[in-house]
Amino acid sequence: MLRRLVLTAAASVAALSAAPVAAHADTAADLGARAGDRLTVTVTDAGEGQDGTFDLECRPTGGSHPDPAGACATLDQVPWGKDPFAPVAPDAMCTMQYGGPATAHITGTWHGRHVDASFKRTDGCEISRWDSLVPVLPTTAGA
Template sequence: MLRRLALTAAASVAALSALPATAHADTDVVAPTDRLTVTVTDSGGEGDGTYVLNCHPTGGSHPDAGDACRRLDEVTRYGTDPFAPVRPDAMCTMQYGGPATAHVTGTWQGRPVDATYDRHDGCEISRWDALVPVLPAASA
């Protein structure tokens, strides 16, 4: 009986030591839970480009990551999607806010994000402006 226990313990140790290093949990490393990639074109300023925005903890290549994360925290409400498109039945002013476009992908609060933005009418302009500084303040 003691011999069987010793053999089982030895086999367990051998199996665990054969696991690749990535299989061992590293409790000192915290991966960001909120990570977005923001791609902006034709904003009329220096905001064009592709940026990574990490929140909780804040980081990435976004030029204003701290304020961008704070803004996302402000507009996030339980039961609502801060990246939701304009409702199809919304009444929007017919104004043009410029050629700027943006695409936001990634994960926010554990949910996938794949949102597009433009400034082709009043509703879309408001939607864009609600996310500044995640999206750059665009000039027409």
């Protein structure tokens, strides 16, 4: 019984003493990932001068994107815990409106997470989703 108590106490002390190190490592990894956020944005059928494939880098801001500072600022304003690239919920009720043929595909890394998201303007929910990311995505002729 005494042996079990000593082993349990030793295991608890070891677990507790390792916790701050793990928390610090996660924080450092998160900051490192955010320091190198990189996205590739491919846009088609959005209107004259809007189509193409653009690189977007944040922290530091750069890349071939037409408005990297505005795009990074838009993404940085997304509330903590909300995924700006999340698809429309399958059970969402969306207005039946057409916003044009524009499509976009965003890949890369944002806040340390892999991004692979597609965008279109085929109904009210998809139009709203697209518009929430302007200027990451361009304003379209259908907007």
